[in-house]
Amino acid sequence: DQQVKQNSPSLSVQEGRISILNCDYTNSMFDYFLWYKKYPAEGPTFLISISSIKDKNEDGRFTVFLNKSAKHLSLHIVPSQPGDSAVYFCAAKIIQGAQKLVFGQGTRLTINP
């Protein structure tokens, strides 16, 4: 039972354009969402998060949008840079529940020069 899904295994974007990574979830109890970025042979690193009381959170080139009715969130990166090439994981948790993060399968983003 995959509660967090990233349906695009890979995405290729030209440098300078916008990258949009998508994530869907099924558990309506999730109320906090995070994006992690992972380079090969390294652990995931935190990128940005959003609480379910918001529909948008922005940090520099990174913006996360949350659509609770659709149980969908997206990460926008603009402008995309070569260093953004990595695997991106969406994760979710229940604030008043267990501390564990539930991750999606990941999307490999490649930024082409």
Next chain:
Amino acid sequence: GAGVSQTPSNKVTEKGKYVELRCDPISGHTALYWYRQSLGQGPEFLIYFQGTGAADDSGLPNDRFFAVRPEGSVSTLKIQRTERGDSAVYLCASSRDPSSYNEQFFGPGTRLTVL
């Protein structure tokens, strides 16, 4: 300061053997987590420690898996009678305290291969 460290970085073992994987969290972090990442998948939760005690071990797949954190700092994940299906990258993470808004900082992982 130093991040989360994990040793060994790679471990190759034979089916049926016992292995121990070590995690050194960020100094001062009271919460520690173990996840397992199989090929092509996202990390999957195994167990969470708050201090010395396992607050949530619901992700451990069976009784061959066990983890300890005797002094509330370093943690060891122990796998008995390893099986080929245990092959994965085992990730450790820590966070400052159990507050739900604290991000989890991940180590580089231990790649376990069971032949």
